[in-house]
Amino acid sequence: MKNIHLQYFAILREFRGQNEDSWETTAATAGDLYEELKTEFKFPLTQKQIRVAINGEFSAMDSLLKTGDEVVYIPPVAGG
Amino acid sequence: MKANLFQLTSQSFQAHHFVREMENHAAGAYTSFEGWVRNHNEGKDVASLEYEAYPDLALKEGCRILAEALEKFDIIDSRCIHRTGHLQIGEIAVWVGTTAKHREEAFTACRYIIDEVKSRVPIWKKEHYADGDSGWVKCEHCASHIHRH
Numbered sequence: 001m002k003n004i005h006l007q008y009f010a011i012l013r014e015f016r017g018q019n020e021d022s023w024e025t026t027a028a029t030a031g032d033l034y035e036e037l038k039t040e041f042k043f044p045l046t047q048k049q050i051r052v053a054i055n056g057e058f059s060a061m062d063s064l065l066k067t068g069d070e071v072v073y074i075p076p077v078a079g080g
Numbered sequence: 081m082k083a084n085l086f087q088l089t090s091q092s093f094q095a096h097h098f099v100r101e102m103e104n105h106a107a108g109a110y111t112s113f114e115g116w117v118r119n120h121n122e123g124k125d126v127a128s129l130e131y132e133a134y135p136d137l138a139l140k141e142g143c144r145i146l147a148e149a150l151e152k153f154d155i156i157d158s159r160c161i162h163r164t165g166h167l168q169i170g171e172i173a174v175w176v177g178t179t180a181k182h183r184e185e186a187f188t189a190c191r192y193i194i195d196e197v198k199s200r201v202p203i204w205k206k207e208h209y210a211d212g213d214s215g216w217v218k219c220e221h222c223a224s225h226i227h228r229h
Contacts, residue, residue: 007134009132009202010132010219011204045219053134053202056136056137072134072202075204075218075219076218076219077202078198078203078219079131079174079197079201080173080197080203
């Protein structure tokens with residue numbers, strides 16, 4: 001088990017119903033963890049529609065997770 | 081020294097304050113872009129907008145874009161301010177300013193910055209419609225199923 005700190009924004013925050021989580025998981029990669037959360041909270045976006053940031057930097061979905069990582073899943077952006 | 085500044089603010093602002101900071105006697109051109117909150121989108125009447133940012137990464141990515149513009153174009157300075165929070169119709173949502181010796185580079189860099197900010201910086205926009213509905217721009221269409229709360 002590893003402990004991951006999650007922050008949620010925009011549509012994913014609304015589906016989760018809160019801003020952050022301290023999450024115990026056996027997921028190996030950021031993509032695996034997204035699938036776990038997607039099932040749990042019925043997130044409406046597929047992995048292909050989002051990006052991920054790990055510890056404050058854009059990262060690949062197949063990045064390996066370790067305890068203490070700060071993970072943010074990034075829905076399609078719409079600034080401007 | 082080439083200044084480099086991307087900011088997020090939850091306060092309504094006017095661009096002239098930031099323009100003063102960019103004054104430079106070597107600059108022959110100043111261009112700006114302002115994004116305004118519009119009262120309609122895709123056939124729906126919009127009552128107001130909400131912008132939400134992931135601040136840590138938004139600031140980093142925004143600064144990277146401004147640094148790229150300084151690298152790619154012969155400009156003197158570039159700045160960008162993006163609003164967060166609840167905005168009313170007509171408010172400035174984003175402002176980009178660039179200065180350069182000549183207008184062409186100032187225009188090109190300004191265009192580059194706003195295009196990159198819109199496509200890369202983790203900021204999201206929720207539209208509140210006149211009919212009481214609301215939706216996250218670019219998210220609702222691609223969502224496989226949306227549960228209305």
